Amino acid sequence: MRFSVKQMLELLASGMTKEQILEDYPFLEGDDISACLEYAARLADSGLRHRFSA
Numbered sequence: 001m002r003f004s005v006k007q008m009l010e011l012l013a014s015g016m017t018k019e020q021i022l023e024d025y026p027f028l029e030g031d032d033i034s035a036c037l038e039y040a041a042r043l044a045d046s047g048l049r050h051r052f053s054a
Contacts, residue, residue: 001027008036 011021013014018033
């Protein structure tokens with residue numbers, strides 16, 4: 001099953017814990033969450049600039 005980095009970051013930004021996410025989405029594993037965070041960190045550190053709407 002597909003789960004986007006955006007979806008994961010939105011869940012984490014809403015205050016959900018890793019444990020809550022894993023309970024609500026049993027097809028995910030802890031490593032999936034870690035991989036999303038690593039990807040987001042690399043993207044943020046890449047120097048790419050994106051416009052965000054408020």
